[in-house]
Amino acid sequence: MHMNVTEIDMYVLRALEAGDKVQLLALAEELQPYDLAGVYDRLPGKQRAGFVIYLTMELLTAMVGEMEREPQIEVFELLGVERTAQLMDRMDKDDLAGLLGGLSEERKQSFLDYMKEEESQAVRHLMTYAPETAGRIMTNRYVWIPLHFTVRNAVEKLKEFAEIAESISYLYVVDDEKRLLGVVSYRDLILADAEERIADIMFERVISVPSDMDQEVVARMIERYDFIAVPVVEDGGILVGIVTVDDIIDVVIREASEDIAKLSASGKSIDFDTKAIVAAWRRLPWLILLLLIGIISGTIISRFEETLDKVVALAFFMPMIAGMTGNTGTQSLAVVVRGLTTREATSGLIKRLIWRELLVGLMIGGICGTLISVIAYVWQGSPVLGLVVGSSLVVTLVIGTLAGTVIPILLYRLKVDPAVASGPLITTLNDILSLLIYFGIATAFLEYLI
Amino acid sequence: MHMNVTEIDMYVLRALEAGDKVQLLALAEELQPYDLAGVYDRLPGKQRAGFVIYLTMELLTAMVGEMEREPQIEVFELLGVERTAQLMDRMDKDDLAGLLGGLSEERKQSFLDYMKEEESQAVRHLMTYAPETAGRIMTNRYVWIPLHFTVRNAVEKLKEFAEIAESISYLYVVDDEKRLLGVVSYRDLILADAEERIADIMFERVISVPSDMDQEVVARMIERYDFIAVPVVEDGGILVGIVTVDDIIDVVIREASEDIAKLSASGKSIDFDTKAIVAAWRRLPWLILLLLIGIISGTIISRFEETLDKVVALAFFMPMIAGMTGNTGTQSLAVVVRGLTTREATSGLIKRLIWRELLVGLMIGGICGTLISVIAYVWQGSPVLGLVVGSSLVVTLVIGTLAGTVIPILLYRLKVDPAVASGPLITTLNDILSLLIYFGIATAFLEYLI
Structure with missing residues (x-):
């Protein structure tokens, strides 16, 4: 035992x-x-x-x-x-x-x-049915009864299909064409008299889902309404199956893992059991893409070789500025991607969100920028350098925050999964933007820096 | 309608x-x-x-x-x-x-x-009960019956508590001290005769959870066993409540969102409705920490000022190497953090995982390192520079991959949530490691680079 x-x-x-x-x-x-x-x-x-x-x-x-x-x-x-x-x-x-x-x-x-x-x-x-739709994850292990049944008839049919009836607690009532008319819970059967008509005790305002509905939308519905199962219908309301809550839990877990995998650009199907060569193969395309984008940041720096040659100290703050911009972009990205999976994005919501992130960027930029100005001044003894580094950080943090917000929203609007704007991608793009801004500002103030 | x-x-x-x-x-x-x-x-x-x-x-x-x-x-x-x-x-x-x-x-x-x-x-x-435990999320809206009941008695009690009995499909059988003895499903009640004894038809091998069990563990159990509800017991098997699957879906969604928030270091409670000032406040501690760590990378570069001064071209590849190391670390991190939430980490599993990530790092490093060697050679016309950049990338990618694997596992072993080793943190740490390695290798080959 x-x-x-x-x-x-x-x-x-x-x-x-x-x-x-x-x-x-x-x-x-x-x-x-x-x-x-x-x-x-x-x-x-x-x-x-x-x-x-x-x-x-x-x-x-x-x-x-x-x-x-x-x-x-x-x-x-x-x-x-x-x-x-x-x-x-x-x-x-x-x-x-x-x-x-x-x-x-x-x-x-x-x-x-x-x-x-x-x-x-x-x-x-x-x-x-297409993968990841209600039709694909539905089961046919449910019991249906015609409208003219009495409670006694229903119980008899239930006895006959006892094995199938194990996990679900509902009987589905259909007409001759198998159109869904209502639902009766086991509890209703227990509480009713044997001779009562199913038509009188069934619940008619059944919420059903079409068979081509995306499984994530089905999951959201089951989660909202606290359903144990939801019937799946085809054109004309023909009952073809039911989706049960245990399959929905699997969907929710899988979708969350996919979001995380995409956000980290690691390919959606790497887990503890994936073989090394397979894992490397799935991660490589992203890394090579990011490598090539990284070359762009190299060429940007090479454009500013003269500036860098004159004020080598500029190099000291380069990774910090690029890193901070990437980090703040990742933060915004995570909020947006996760938010979009649980909520419809209306244009009102999107406007509010972009406005908020702009404010967040300004606040974060203001505080971090001031902090680094002071540090750079004390460390290198140059107030102008402090000003250049600080003001660059303000600008890059605002832009980084907005990039982490706007890019996934754009993708969402273009019906592309916003999570493909993975953290690494946003980070790498923000690297480039931040280098351009940093060296641009530094070059403008070059005569005061030397 | x-x-x-x-x-x-x-x-x-x-x-x-x-x-x-x-x-x-x-x-x-x-x-x-x-x-x-x-x-x-x-x-x-x-x-x-x-x-x-x-x-x-x-x-x-x-x-x-x-x-x-x-x-x-x-x-x-x-x-x-x-x-x-x-x-x-x-x-x-x-x-x-x-x-x-x-x-x-x-x-x-x-x-x-x-x-x-x-x-x-x-x-x-x-x-x-402590927050996030079975005791805290359980409900008391269930119907219990004593062992000596017949099916008829049970149905009568069910009628009396019809409203409570709405969402759950089980009756819980208890003794005089309310110790959990078994469970009877509504289906069993329907299929049995009115005079049968509950003791004869109940299912005795009930799986229950203690009231102080972490809600994530309860969620994993319900997900595995496809339960609709699980009874919660205290010392001696006293029934105190049940946890239902609809609460578990909420737990699963919330935990996934928290993982994502932590991985992106954005603080666990930022969503679309969070006010700008609150969101900025929650994100700032992490950003300031990362800013200070970023200063460390600055001091590392300043140590190699001489090397950098002699070969300015080294600066061109600096953000790329730091970025790639951070990205590969984030990829490993996501696999580990997500894996640990769905699976027990035995030492065998951990050894296998670290070994695999080492292999992945070597493969990824080998391919990306070769690629960048060729690019650097063609671009800057220096085979030695190509070699320095390429070999640095191999070493930093291997180390980055391992850091993204080992750090969250260590935290997990120390009973700290592995997700606090957020992407940005790993990225920033990897920045520092990669700069040390890159400039270390470059300085060693300095005479051939000039």
């Missing part, structure tokens, strides 16, 4: 070695699907075949639902054609569509051929 | 002006609580009092549950003492505890005094 992970693994190994199916199943039944997948994952390769062969179809279905693509395919191969087909018939069709979507055409076909005609039709249909 | 936001607002205004309570309620009943809160938000100030006075207690409770703290308090003030007390008695106690937690002691006290003894006790109790 209260075994830790090592004890569970030992228990499973012993049961497998003794060929004791009863013992193995007794434990497996106690485990959550996620933990069962963990056990499989930690088993030595040669024990895995025995393990999946002992498990019941119900346990297998639950376990496979919690796995990543690679172990899923391994399990399919261990099970052989016939049991895989049974398993796929039982799997969540949205999971299966996601799984098959990543395979080669040939392999996908061979898997679909295993399945019952009806079930493979369902998967094929799901795969016609 | 299908009005847009403007039509809804117009409708409400007309009903309020006509004093037509029936019309107003007819619409309000159709709206989702979140949308009702939106209507309130957009109403002119002088119409708000009329609006909240017309709403039923049930609608008010639902609406207030979707509001931010400030409008909530405004509603309380519009309602007056007596109705506020009624409202607070009905509100989710976790929401109320959160609301009151942000008020002054005196104001909190006056609100608590309004309430029923029993309800204010519940709120006071919730407020004793």
